[in-house]
Amino acid sequence: MPLVADSRPALTPRQRQEIVSLATEVTYAPRAIVYRERTPEAFLFVCREGALKSFRELVSGRRRVITFRFPGDLFGLAEEGRYVNTVQAITPTKCYRIPLEPLRAKLHQDTNLQFHVLTRLTHELREAQRRSIMLGHRSATGRLAMFLKLLQRTFALERPETIPLPMTRSDIASFLSVTLESVSRATTRLVKAGVIAFRGPHEVRIVDQRRLDELAADV
Amino acid sequence: MPLVADSRPALTPRQRQEIVSLATEVTYAPRAIVYRERTPEAFLFVCREGALKSFRELVSGRRRVITFRFPGDLFGLAEEGRYVNTVQAITPTKCYRIPLEPLRAKLHQDTNLQFHVLTRLTHELREAQRRSIMLGHRSATGRLAMFLKLLQRTFALERPETIPLPMTRSDIASFLSVTLESVSRATTRLVKAGVIAFRGPHEVRIVDQRRLDELAADV
DNA sequence: CGGACTATTGAGACTCCTCAACTAACGTGG
DNA sequence: CCACGTTAGTTGAGGAGTCTCAATAGTCCG
Numbered sequence: 001m002p003l004v005a006d007s008r009p010a011l012t013p014r015q016r017q018e019i020v021s022l023a024t025e026v027t028y029a030p031r032a033i034v035y036r037e038r039t040p041e042a043f044l045f046v047c048r049e050g051a052l053k054s055f056r057e058l059v060s061g062r063r064r065v066i067t068f069r070f071p072g073d074l075f076g077l078a079e080e081g082r083y084v085n086t087v088q089a090i091t092p093t094k095c096y097r098i099p100l101e102p103l104r105a106k107l108h109q110d111t112n113l114q115f116h117v118l119t120r121l122t123h124e125l126r127e128a129q130r131r132s133i134m135l136g137h138r139s140a141t142g143r144l145a146m147f148l149k150l151l152q153r154t155f156a157l158e159r160p161e162t163i164p165l166p167m168t169r170s171d172i173a174s175f176l177s178v179t180l181e182s183v184s185r186a187t188t189r190l191v192k193a194g195v196i197a198f199r200g201p202h203e204v205r206i207v208d209q210r211r212l213d214e215l216a217a218d219v
Numbered sequence: 220m221p222l223v224a225d226s227r228p229a230l231t232p233r234q235r236q237e238i239v240s241l242a243t244e245v246t247y248a249p250r251a252i253v254y255r256e257r258t259p260e261a262f263l264f265v266c267r268e269g270a271l272k273s274f275r276e277l278v279s280g281r282r283r284v285i286t287f288r289f290p291g292d293l294f295g296l297a298e299e300g301r302y303v304n305t306v307q308a309i310t311p312t313k314c315y316r317i318p319l320e321p322l323r324a325k326l327h328q329d330t331n332l333q334f335h336v337l338t339r340l341t342h343e344l345r346e347a348q349r350r351s352i353m354l355g356h357r358s359a360t361g362r363l364a365m366f367l368k369l370l371q372r373t374f375a376l377e378r379p380e381t382i383p384l385p386m387t388r389s390d391i392a393s394f395l396s397v398t399l400e401s402v403s404r405a406t407t408r409l410v411k412a413g414v415i416a417f418r419g420p421h422e423v424r425i426v427d428q429r430r431l432d433e434l435a436a437d438v
Numbered sequence: 439c440g441g442a443c444t445a446t447t448g449a450g451a452c453t454c455c456t457c458a459a460c461t462a463a464c465g466t467g468g
Numbered sequence: 469c470c471a472c473g474t475t476a477g478t479t480g481a482g483g484a485g486t487c488t489c490a491a492t493a494g495t496c497c498g
Contacts, residue, residue: 002260002300003319041221056352059436064355066348077341081221084345100222107334111327114334121340122296126303128347129285133275135354136283136396138455140486169445177355179487184446201445201495217278357487359454388477398455403478420477 004119015113019046022103023096028052028089037086041078043097047071050093051166054085055174065175067131068167070154074120091166133219140182141189145215147176148196148204163204190215223338234332238265241322242315247271247308256305260297262316266290269312270385273304274393284394286350287386289373293339310385349438356437359401360408364434366395367415367423382423409434 025048028034034045037056052069066085069075075087107114127150134146151163165172169187173180190196195212197205206212244267247253253264256275271288285304288294294306326333346369353365370382384391388406392399409415414431416424425431 002297003263003323004296044222058352062437064352064437066351077223077344078221079345084348104222108330111330111333114330114337115327118333118337118340121337121344125296125340125344125347126298128344128351129303132285132347132351132354133277133283135351138396138485168443177357180445181447181488182486185486188446218281218283357453387475399477400456400479401454404454407478 004115004122012112015110015116018106018110018113019098020096022106023098026095026097028093028095030089030091032089032093034087034089034095035076035083037084038082041076041081041083041100043099044074044076044103045087046096046098047073047075048094048096051090051164052087052093053090053167053171053175054087056085063174064177065167065171067127068171068175074117074124090171130219135177137218140176140178140186142215143176143178144172144183144186144190145195145212146219147172148206148212149216149219152206161206161209162199163206165202165204169201223334223341231331234329234335237325237329237332238317239315241325242317245314245316247312247314249308249310251308251312253306253308253314254295254302256303257301260295260300260302260319262318263293263295263322264306265315265317266292266294267313267315270309270383271306271312272309272386272390272394273306275304282393283396284386284390286346287390287394293336293343309390352438354396359395359397359405361434362395362397363391363402363405363409364414364431365438366391367425367431368435368438371425380425380428381418382425384421384423388420 023046028050034052035043047069049071052075053065054067054069054075055063055065057063068090069087076083078084107117130150134143134150137143137146148163151165152160155163167175169183170180173183176183178186187196187198191198193211195206195208195215197207199205242265247269253271254262266288268290271294272284273286273288273294274282274284276282287309288306295302297303326336349369353362353369356362356365367382370384371379374382386394388402389399392402395402397405406415406417410417412430414425414427414434416426418424
């Protein structure tokens, strides 16, 4: 038995109930800011529906998307009492918003609940490692292929061959640390090679899973 | 007050005592393998002295250094009951080796101790984000500069302008996802530009902190 | 219909990767 | 003690891929 359980762990109904009792349900329109980097930490969030992006203004003036958030994701951990990233809704989004102090108290009471958060964090950590491996690849096509596989993994339970792509090409570029143009060329290449196909700009269908796996071998 | 405390948190003497009572102290010679990826998870480790590297064999046959481990670091978390990375000693190293089952029991008893692990994990998560930002930079020189700043942060308490570099150039290359040659060229460039200087191959002195900060602005 | 935003495509500059030769340091065994 | 092999690191030349700059479509919304 592992020290902590594995990916996307679910809460027990009772734990869920206890958390929900602390939380407020909030909705965000596309482009709405959930919180800004460097503002004081006040809430923890759990995504329920929709998609968000978590990004950071770099000193160089660039903006880097650190990660995307989807239903089930927990976000809002701070450093030195302040949020490190800015989180913004991409699609219409619903979140649980949990005030910090009651949560802290609850965590200190309930070992199991805290253990759940711990599990969630290790999952985050592994995802971060996967993103690092993705960024390690030189070619834009390889990074894009890996990105698609990461999304595929995230949405595994729903439809395996159709992946929603709610973010813009520009967001993807920022996440992959390549230019918007390179993302565009990479998608075109994958489409022409018959690996993927688009149903509109925000939905990808995996046509040739094997070749995608080859391109994204490492992740 | 933040949900979890900030970087490199220390245990209380009593907690340390409790952990130590579970742990065995083990030493590793350079190149010794602590554990291999995909083997069943059995222990958690805490680095006490020395330096280690944590790497992974990629499907493509390459080897990627995921992170380096230094005193205070906790490692050995698994996925589906198996270690995900291989950990190998770089210098002579001492670690605490903690068997899983007693630890799990202790964590479930002691909320504060578990909270400590949680804190440690969030710290890891932030470091992983910093590594991602580092990998986002195109130029090898920029990545190297960021790497040096990350090390500087890690060893902040000791000597600010002298950084130990126990790993080989090849390890650095693997960590930065550039070639060994690029690392070599980048170090040469930084030395010639008067930003850093070497006292032997495994100790760097920061000569011009300002310029280093400029080069590594984002991290 | 205009305007802003998003996305695609093209041409040249730049940087890194690949391949290769070479130097340096180190430890081993004769 | 020295020759040798191994490993680590440096440096060079050419090719590949992305970035920059720029122009062009497509799309959504007021």
